[in-house]
Amino acid sequence: MMIESILRLAIERRFLFLSFIFVIIGIGMWNYQKLPIDVVPDITNVQVQINTAAPGYSPLEAEQRITYPVETALAGLPRLSYTRSLSRYGLSQVTVVFEDGTDIYFARNLINARLAVIKSVLPSGLEPEMGPISTGLGEIFMYTVEAEPSARMVNGKPYTATALREIQDWIIKPQLALVKGVIEVNSIGGYNKQYHVMPSPEKLLYHRVSLEDVANALRQNNDNRGAGYIEANGQQLLVRSQGQLSTTDEILNVIIKQNDGVPVKINDVAEVAIGKELRTGAATRDGVETVLGTAMMLIGENSRTVARDVALKLDGIQASLPDGIIAEAVYDRTSLVDKAIATVTRNLLEGALLVIFVLFLLLGNMRAALITAAVIPLSMLMTITGMVNAGISANLMSLGALDFGLIVDGAVIIVENAVRRLAEEQHRGGRQDLSERLNTVFEATSEVIRPSLFGVAIITIVYIPIFSLSGVEGKMFHPMAATVVVALLSAMVLSLTLVPAAVAVILNGKISEKESVVISAAKSLYHPLLLLALKFRWLVMLSATVLVAFSIWLATTMGSEFVPQLNEGDIAVQALRIPGTGLEQSEAVPLIRTVKAVS
Numbered sequence: 001m002m003i004e005s006i007l008r009l010a011i012e013r014r015f016l017f018l019s020f021i022f023v024i025i026g027i028g029m030w031n032y033q034k035l036p037i038d039v040v041p042d043i044t045n046v047q048v049q050i051n052t053a054a055p056g057y058s059p060l061e062a063e064q065r066i067t068y069p070v071e072t073a074l075a076g077l078p079r080l081s082y083t084r085s086l087s088r089y090g091l092s093q094v095t096v097v098f099e100d101g102t103d104i105y106f107a108r109n110l111i112n113a114r115l116a117v118i119k120s121v122l123p124s125g126l127e128p129e130m131g132p133i134s135t136g137l138g139e140i141f142m143y144t145v146e147a148e149p150s151a152r153m154v155n156g157k158p159y160t161a162t163a164l165r166e167i168q169d170w171i172i173k174p175q176l177a178l179v180k181g182v183i184e185v186n187s188i189g190g191y192n193k194q195y196h197v198m199p200s201p202e203k204l205l206y207h208r209v210s211l212e213d214v215a216n217a218l219r220q221n222n223d224n225r226g227a228g229y230i231e232a233n234g235q236q237l238l239v240r241s242q243g244q245l246s247t248t249d250e251i252l253n254v255i256i257k258q259n260d261g262v263p264v265k266i267n268d269v270a271e272v273a274i275g276k277e278l279r280t281g282a283a284t285r286d287g288v289e290t291v292l293g294t295a296m297m298l299i300g301e302n303s304r305t306v307a308r309d310v311a312l313k314l315d316g317i318q319a320s321l322p323d324g325i326i327a328e329a330v331y332d333r334t335s336l337v338d339k340a341i342a343t344v345t346r347n348l349l350e351g352a353l354l355v356i357f358v359l360f361l362l363l364g365n366m367r368a369a370l371i372t373a374a375v376i377p378l379s380m381l382m383t384i385t386g387m388v389n390a391g392i393s394a395n396l397m398s399l400g401a402l403d404f405g406l407i408v409d410g411a412v413i414i415v416e417n418a419v420r421r422l423a424e425e426q427h428r429g430g431r432q433d434l435s436e437r438l439n440t441v442f443e444a445t446s447e448v449i450r451p452s453l454f455g456v457a458i459i460t461i462v463y464i465p466i467f468s469l470s471g472v473e474g475k476m477f478h479p480m481a482a483t484v485v486v487a488l489l490s491a492m493v494l495s496l497t498l499v500p501a502a503v504a505v506i507l508n509g510k511i512s513e514k515e516s517v518v519i520s521a522a523k524s525l526y527h528p529l530l531l532l533a534l535k536f537r538w539l540v541m542l543s544a545t546v547l548v549a550f551s552i553w554l555a556t557t558m559g560s561e562f563v564p565q566l567n568e569g570d571i572a573v574q575a576l577r578i579p580g581t582g583l584e585q586s587e588a589v590p591l592i593r594t595v596k597a598v599s
Contacts (some may be wrong), residue, residue: 029381052070052093057089080096132183138297175313203270307332348404421443
C-alpha cells in the first residue's frame with residue numbers, strides 16, 4: 001500500500017516531481033565541486049607517530065633509553081589498539097595505533113597529555129614530538145632544489161649542498177607550508193648549516209678552562225634582551241641589548257672567564273668554522289646529489305586539489321629564488337589522480353553509452369529509451385551527493401564498481417510495461433488524454449513495481465555483508481559498497497517517482513506496440529533452441545552440470561589480488577641494502593636515473 005501510495009502521489013503531482021529533476025541536477029553539480037578525488041581509498045589506520053631525535057645514540061641505546069620507555073608510558077591509553085616502533089641511529093619512532101573510528105584529534109590529545117610523563121623518563125635534552133596529521137598516502141608532492149652549473153653564490157663560489165638546503169628551509173618551505181591542505185613540508189638531502197667550535201685540549205689546560213665553561217659562555221652570550229623604552233622630546237625610543245652571535249668573528253671574541261684579570265676568549269682556546277651536521281639521509285637525482293622536498297597533506301583533504309595548489313605555489317616561488325636556482329617538481333599526485341580518474345571516466349562513459357544504445361535498440365521507442373536513459377545521469381548526481389555527505393572519495397574502487405545495467409534495471413521494467421499498456425489502450429480506444437494516460441501508467445507500474453523493486457533490493461542486500469568487514473579490508477571495500485548501494489537506492493527512488501510521471505507526461509502521442517527488430521530476431525532464434533533444449537533436456541542438464549564443475553575447477557587455478565592492479569604508467573623503485581651500509585656507499589650504488597631518497 002505504501003508503494004502504491006507513493007506511486008499515485010508521484011503521478012498526481014507529476015509536474016512537482018518532474019521539477020525535482022532540476023533540484024537533483026543543481027544539488028548534484030554543487031556537490032560535484034566538493035567531491036574528494038583520489039586514486040584508491042586511504043587504508044591507513046588511526047595512528048599517531050612520536051618521533052624523538054637523539055643525536056649520537058646508537059640503535060641499541062635509542063631502543064633501550066627512548067623507545068622502550070615511550071611505549072611503556074603509553075600503556076593504558078583509551079581505545080589503544082597496539083604500538084610499533086623503530087629505533088635507528090639518532091632516531092626513535094613509536095607509532096601508536098588506535099581502534100578504528102577513533103577521532104584523530106582525540107587520539108592526538110591523549111598523546112599530548114602523555115608527553116609530559118614521557119619527557120620525565122627520557123634522558124635530559126631529548127624532546128619527543130608528534131608527527132604530522134597525515135596518513136600513508138599523505139606524500140602528494142615532491143620537488144628538487146638544484147643549481148645551474150653557472151650559478152654562483154654571493155662569494156662567487158658554486159652553490160654547495162649546504163646552500164641549497166638553506167634555500168629550501170628558509171625560502172621555499174615556509175611559503176609552501178601556507179598552502180591550504182598542507183600540514184608539513186619535509187626536507188631530505190643537503191646539510192644543515194652549523195657553527196662548529198673546536199677547542200684544543202692543550203689550550204684548555206693552559207688557560208684552566210673546561211668544556212662546560214666554553215658551552216656556558218656561548219649560551220649566555222648568544223641572546224638579545226629588551227630593556228623597555230625611554231621618552232625624549234615626545235618620542236618613545238626602544239632600548240634593547242643585542243647579543244646574538246651572527247658571525248664567526250663574534251664567536252671568537254666571546255669571553256669565557258678571567259684569569260688574574262686577563263680575559264680568556266674563545267679565540268684563545270678553540271677554532272671556529274662553518275660546518276655541517278652528521279646527517280642520516282640524502283637525496284640524488286640522475287646520480288647527482290640534490291635537495292628533495294616533500295609536501296604532506298592533511299588528513300581528509302582532496303589530494304588532487306592540494307597537489308595542484310602546491311604546484312602552482314612552487315611556480316610562484318621560483319621568482320623569489322636566487323638566480324640559477326631551480327625548484328622542479330619530480331612527483332605530482334595530480335598526474336596520477338588524473339590518469340586514474342580518466343580511466344574510471346572512460347569506463348563509466350563507455351558503460352553508460354553501451355546501456356543507452358541497448359535501450360534504444362531493444363525498447364523500440366525513442367522517447368521511452370530517453371526516459372530510461374535519463375535515470376543514469378540523475379542517479380549518478382544523487383550518488384555524488386551521497387558520497388560527499390558520507391565523506392567518500394571518487395577513486396578506482398568507489399566508482400569502478402558501478403554497473404549502469406543494474407541501475408536502470410528497475411526503470412526498464414516499468415517503462416517497458418507502461419509502453420505496452422499504453423499501446424494496448426490506444427489500440428482499443430484510440431489516443432488517450434492526460435487523465436487516461438495517468439491511470440494507465442499507474443496500473444502498468446503497479447503491476448511490476450513490486451518485482452522490480454525487489455530485484456533492486458536483492459542486489460542492494462548483496463552488498464550489505466561488505467560493511468561487516470573491518471581493518472584494512474573494511475577501509476578498502478566500504479567505499480565501493482556504499483557507492484553502489486547509494487546508486488541503487490537512488491535509481492530505485494527515481495523508478496518509483498520520476499519515471500512513471502515522465503512516462504505519463506511525455507508519451508502523449510501515437511505509441512507503437514510492435515516489438516523492435518532485435519527482439520523479433522532474438523525470439524525467432526530462441527524459440528527453436530528452446531524446443532530443442534526441452535526435447536533433449538537430460539543432455540542439456542548433464543552438459544550444464546559438467547560446465548559448472550569445470551568452471552569450479554577452473555576457478556581454483558586462478559590467481560588472486562587484494563585490489564585491482566593500477567597500471568597508470570607510474571613506477572615505484574625501492575633499493576634495499578644490507579644493514580650497516582654507509583650513506584656515501586648508498587649514494588654511490590648505481591640506480592635507475594630517477595629521484596631516490598636515502599634515509
